[in-house]
Amino acid sequence: MRRDRLTFGMMIGIPLMQIIVFGYAINFDPKNLPVTVVSADNSVFSRDLVYAMENSGYFRITGTAASEKEAARLLDLGDVQFILNIPENFGRKLLKGERPTILLEADATDPVATGSAIAAMSVIAQELFDRDLKGPLSHLQAGQPPFKLVIHKKYNPEGVTQYNIIPGLMGIVLTLTMVIITGVAITRERERGTMENLLSTPVRPIEVITGKIIPYIIIGYLQVTLILLAAHYFFHIPMVGSVPLLLLVSLFFIVANLSMGITFSTIAKNQMQAMQMAFFFFLPSLMLSGFMFPFRGMPEWAQWIGSALPLTYYLRIVRGILLKGNGFSEVLVHLWPIALFMSIALTVAVGRYRETLD
């Protein structure tokens, strides 16, 4: 152990680091969720409503959308978590006691992410206008709130956890198996001594790496297929979007993870170290990608780490395609970071692969 510093570091340093990172990063009560406002009313009351939402800490108004269509696209892309719809003449109708309707649309793919904010919204609705409705208007605050709040949980209206988890699991399973499988690929050659023979032949690094990657792409697709079949037949996950598109996008994600594994295996001295590195990569992927805990609930620095991991984007893509029915243009936003990660990992892997025994 004394001579295997890396293992030592992995056993002491990493658990410590992970406790700190995950301890601070994980939050089941996400705040500052982005909201876009579609407002056809400019009264005191609608402005007060928006302020009250911001003050609650759960919502952060990122802007206003000109049309409902534009707002819906932002929700599809995952740029905002909520759309607040304020109808025409909201203020006037409120004063007349007509109890106008406020529509809050939520991206409820992850029920946990929106749960607290939705609960907070009901409280806001109850207490909001107590201050404004005084004197002659005080009758409006008797009993029920002066407006109707309709909350529309989109994509996953029943809040079924599986709808969120199963598509996410696909990314988790791929990350774990793909990184480990190639992580040990080159270290095993080195441990068994077959590397010396391989290196003495004229084979090029890119050929070795391609040879190590291609068979596992097929394995990766086998896993994707199995999970999708299970998702459909056992868990009845809705598949709104195009499955072929999902399969196409998965290629980038699979190759990105395989290349990461190859990079690890060029660094690791033995299979054991390669496994440790794979776990070192897997844990933040699990914790900070938005799979286990709402991405928006994490502090900004943790979101930065999450944003460097391909799984974060893949989760958005899988959920986007299956639950939201995202098409290619929405997917592209999350696809290029995966492609970028893939190219970097592949370049590092090829660059680190030694053609000699030096």
Place this chain on the structure above:
Amino acid sequence: MSAEEKPVIDVYDLKKSFDGKPAVKGISLKIRRGEIFGFLGPNGSGKTTTIRMLCGLMKPDGGHGSCLGFDVLTEMSKIKENAGYMTQNFSLYEDMTVGENLDFMARLYGISSRKDVVAENLSRLGMTGNKNQLAGTLSGGWKQRLALGACMIHNPQLLLLDEPTAGVDPKARFDFWNKIHKLSAEGVTILVSTHYMDEAEQCHKLGYIVAGELLTEGSPEEVIKKSGLVTWRVAGPDIWLLSEKISELPAVAQVTVFGTELHVSGYDKEALYRDLKPFMDGKWAFEVSKPGVDDVFVSLMEKRGDEGQ
């Protein structure tokens, strides 16, 4: 072996160190086409490192030269394409069959008619019946045979063999060396490292390396002649006791026991005879003889001390 032909291996002053520790300290070699060059030396003397530098597996830290006409510093991939290297430890895939291993090697060398080449090699190795056997389940001699076949699948003009016969039974060694001579006759150049002296005596040329330096080089006869050694063979009872007494004598450089014989060597013929005379009383049979390469190497080692460690 015409003189005007450029040597297949022609390197000067190759150097290599690991973590600041020199493993090879300036080795120069010239090996001609069709020659069998025996590379000898104790464990850890730098044989493997030298071979690796010659086959493009390691880049020398210093020195220059060519192998098969390609520069050892800049054209390593060209050398890899054209030379065959057999590693010291079995380095084919144990979980693949004999046929699969050969096929894989053929692929790596980009051989077009793979099927034919594999079938041809299997029959040449006498392993057609083992085609579907896992390489890991082969015995030592057969593994070595397969490894030799695998590193020759592309018909290289240069073979670099790193202790190919270590741990192999005598019959398999004999077959192996027959093969080596055949290849050499066909014009293949062979550099082979070994610890066996009977194998050394079969080489056209020898190089003896200790602690990263080439101590002597030449044909076995030349090596013996250069050493200036005179050897007496002594046979008789209690030679172990005798060896202790004899080794004290001033003219005796070394005494080694070979089976039931003692080899007593010295550099001065007359002085050695004078010193040994008192023991020639009929109890032991003394016979002056030509020193063997083993006597020469032991003497070289003694002169150097135990630097090889």
